[in-house]
Amino acid sequence: MIHRDTTSKPMSTRRPLAMTAIGLALGWALALPSVAQDAKTIATAVCGACHGEDGNSAIPMFPKIAGLQESYIVKQLRDFQSGRRKSDIMAPVVAALKPEDFLSLATYYSGQKLKPGETGDKKAASFGKMIYFDGNEENGVPACIGCHQPQGAGHLIYPRIGGQHVQYVTQQLKNFANNDRSNDVSRFMRVTAKRMSEEEIQSVAEYLVELDAK
Template sequence: MKGRFIAAGLGLLLAAGGALAADLKRAEEIVGGRCFICHGMEGEAASALYPRLASQHADYIARQLADFKSGKRKSETMAGMAADLTPEEMKALGEFFQKKPATHSQSADPDLSGVGRYIFTKGNQYSGVAACVSCHGPKGYGTPQLPRLAGQQALYIENQLKQFNTRERNNDNAVMHSIASKLTELEVKAVSSFISTLE
């Protein structure tokens, strides 16, 4: 009797493993057909304008794709890319990119990155800016609900902070609206520069 339960359990595990492999194969097909143009096959991003997806949380990617599809997050390009994706495909794409190794940038201006390090780890008590680590963690790895920031493109981070400030981006945590509205242009550039260097 015990042997039957073990065999049944192993059978379920093998079936789940096969389904995951099939899902990742489908994700690879989708990436090779459309995502790679901006994000690269490894999630490394083809330009500083586009986010690096490598090592990003699978659930976070799936949620962003769903928000693009529904229009909750605005982007004509991404709305078109996500329009025909099923929830299962969105989840598979998240898993695909989460498995890719993260990359990062070298600081072009260590002084600027130093200011960014201060904001990232301590915030700015004089203007009420909270430290990034309080939500995204000391290494910028985030959570399944909050994005991994470590190694993200500096220009992409800058643009997202500006969109949070102007409320062009409002599909995520409303706390970001308050934080972004208090950041100076120097702080935006500095924290974006520092985040891009995190491994």
């Protein structure tokens, strides 16, 4: 069984912080001129409220984007813009950007160093490691290492997931399983996540949080 980390902040504490970050990001996005902006300026004024200026989000519901592949970041921004990936938060932010900003932002954030976190459940992380490297033949879950590499560094279209927030990884896997997120390549993540148990999802997320994909 997996036990919740009792040291984490209650939702009532995290929610005001998250809403404040969202408000700041949207406010800055709406104020952007309709021309391509310097990546560092956008990162500071728009993206930093949720993702951190250096891409290391301090809010667990928002992903760390430091060190993500350029191609992956660009794809996600384009998917948010087209509506293929749904987000009430990201949609208006991306709409305020110009397509030419996407690559400059991707280059900026891919060059930042991701800072791993710390698991709150060592036992769960140990089980997650087993799923990550070996998968689960009984329910058809493939090993994560096949696409995301030993340290979670990813490769080309497969994102870096090592060091990512537990809450974000857990939510995204559930979104894939429920078809709430559908911008994966060839439905691979949707099929995989649907096969995973809740314990496997939580455990893999606990394992990933400490990985340092240098």
